[in-house]
Amino acid sequence: MESLLDTLGLSQSVQLLSLSPPGWGGNLLRGLANSLQIALGAFGFGLVIGLFGAYGKLYGGPILRDLLAIYTTVIRAVPELVLILILYYVGSDLINQASVAMGYGRVEISGVVAGIWVLGVVQGAYSTEVLRGAIQAIPPGQLEAARAFGMPPLMTLRRVTIPAMMSFATPGLANLWLIATKDTALLAIVGFSELTLETRQAAGSTRAYFTFFLAAGALYLIVTLFSGALFARIEKWARRGQHSLKGGMK
Amino acid sequence: MTGWRAFMQPHRIFLMALFAGLFLWCALSLRWDWLPEYAPLALEGLWRTIWILVVTTVLGFALAVPLGLAQAVGPWYLSAPAKAFCTVIRGTPLLLQIWLLYYGLGSLFPQFPWIRGSELWPYLRQAWPYAVLALTLSYAGYEGEVMRGAFASVNKGQLEAARAFGMPRLTMFRRIWLPQAIRNVLPTLGGETILQLKATPLVATITVIEIYSVSSRVRSDTFIVYEPLLLLALVYMIIAGIIALAFKKIEDRVPDRPHQG
Numbered sequence A: 001m002e003s004l005l006d007t008l009g010l011s012q013s014v015q016l017l018s019l020s021p022p023g024w025g026g027n028l029l030r031g032l033a034n035s036l037q038i039a040l041g042a043f044g045f046g047l048v049i050g051l052f053g054a055y056g057k058l059y060g061g062p063i064l065r066d067l068l069a070i071y072t073t074v075i076r077a078v079p080e081l082v083l084i085l086i087l088y089y090v091g092s093d094l095i096n097q098a099s100v101a102m103g104y105g106r107v108e109i110s111g112v113v114a115g116i117w118v119l120g121v122v123q124g125a126y127s128t129e130v131l132r133g134a135i136q137a138i139p140p141g142q143l144e145a146a147r148a149f150g151m152p153p154l155m156t157l158r159r160v161t162i163p164a165m166m167s168f169a170t171p172g173l174a175n176l177w178l179i180a181t182k183d184t185a186l187l188a189i190v191g192f193s194e195l196t197l198e199t200r201q202a203a204g205s206t207r208a209y210f211t212f213f214l215a216a217g218a219l220y221l222i223v224t225l226f227s228g229a230l231f232a233r234i235e236k237w238a239r240r241g242q243h244s245l246k247g248g249m250k
Numbered sequence B: 001m002t003g004w005r006a007f008m009q010p011h012r013i014f015l016m017a018l019f020a021g022l023f024l025w026c027a028l029s030l031r032w033d034w035l036p037e038y039a040p041l042a043l044e045g046l047w048r049t050i051w052i053l054v055v056t057t058v059l060g061f062a063l064a065v066p067l068g069l070a071q072a073v074g075p076w077y078l079s080a081p082a083k084a085f086c087t088v089i090r091g092t093p094l095l096l097q098i099w100l101l102y103y104g105l106g107s108l109f110p111q112f113p114w115i116r117g118s119e120l121w122p123y124l125r126q127a128w129p130y131a132v133l134a135l136t137l138s139y140a141g142y143e144g145e146v147m148r149g150a151f152a153s154v155n156k157g158q159l160e161a162a163r164a165f166g167m168p169r170l171t172m173f174r175r176i177w178l179p180q181a182i183r184n185v186l187p188t189l190g191g192e193t194i195l196q197l198k199a200t201p202l203v204a205t206i207t208v209i210e211i212y213s214v215s216s217r218v219r220s221d222t223f224i225v226y227e228p229l230l231l232l233a234l235v236y237m238i239i240a241g242i243i244a245l246a247f248k249k250i251e252d253r254v255p256d257r258p259h260q261g
Helices: A002-008 A011-017 A025-059 A062-077 A080-101 A111-137 A140-148 A153-190 A195-206 A209-238 B002-007 B010-029 B035-073 B076-091 B094-111 B128-153 B156-164 B169-184 B186-206 B211-222 B226-253
Strands: none
Touching: A025 A062, A025 A111, A025 A153, A025 A195, A025 A209, A062 A111, A062 B010, A062 B226, A080 A111, A080 A153, A080 B186, A080 B226, A111 A153, A140 A153, A153 A195, A153 A209, A153 B094, A195 A209, A195 B094, A209 B076, A209 B094, B035 B076, B035 B128, B035 B186, B035 B211, B035 B226, B076 B128, B094 B128, B094 B186, B128 B169, B128 B186, B156 B169, B169 B186, B186 B211, B186 B226, B211 B226
């Protein structure tokens, strides 16, 4: 094994990537854990915003609908990097003003919370559109049946709307999850030590740029491919009981 | 003008007044005194943003056509690498790709004396070739996937008709296959071009001076945080609006898709 690595000239790379301190593998994995944590949080936060947003766009009053239209349009037209900076400064300013007003003094905001807040607001705009389309695709008879049986709105949401829209929403949500994992890289620019920033630091201090950037790329790619397989299973599960589009009626 | 009448509902007039008020408040009570000093730099940055956007979308699309074609109808030894390329580009963050090319290639090239001696060396020492390369490859990766679907979606009867008339393969591609494929995905291409616009500020991280890095510079020089960022967001919204309008114009100009089947 070692002689094979030697002949390929990779033994140095393996040493650099080893998990214990002379190598930087541990740092990369810690960065990956941070990235995934933020991506999960932002995706979840975005889903909550998206569900409210979709309901507002579909059933809300005219003012709410217009405001939501502005929200989704603006978020989708401005680069994530700019939004991240604006939301980061606005968020930390608001929290600091609130805490100074309450007499606590300035507070340090944790990078994870800031990242989830910033990316969640961005994801929310995209989720709103995905979920709105999915809710609209539910055959109206199903919702009417729920109403006819006197189901309260929240129970309708839990028992009918969410399960019925899952199959329509999964492909769009899978895309959003992949965008969330890749957008965490942008937090490197506000100095949050997720995978991309850890990689750059490791590469910068060892001068082995290709080794580390390729290793980080492989980690991202593994996450992407693994999530793709997972979402394919979720979609299959969400479609259970539906007629297959390819197989025709049975 | 019924559309206009339908648009101008009372609450919209109220909202528009509210936003006009907000805009005026921003214009009057925020600090804009830095603007004259940085205006020439900002214009230069804006020009460079647009230049990078146009060059990378054109080059990226030129690369996406063979990538899509290889995946749609190519033999396995062409389609497999094309698919792998698209998967890798779409599966890793663009920021990582930019840094890999800039820092990776940038530290590799100086080790070869013949590269340092070549005519291209003055360019390879600057940041923008790497920025253009990274953004081009990224656009090609995403669009290769789009074009794969587009080429596959063109009605087979049209291609058979062309073949029956003895049209050479290149003419058939140029006159029938490519135009119809592009027409089918024009709305997607518009959206992807806006995504490409939103990717351009990432090149600021490798010292390319475009509009985003001008705003960062104002922030670090003057400690004014919100005003440059708000103006920057407005600039991007305007460019995105222009792209959307341009694609709408093109979509309106091409004739409607005939009923197939």
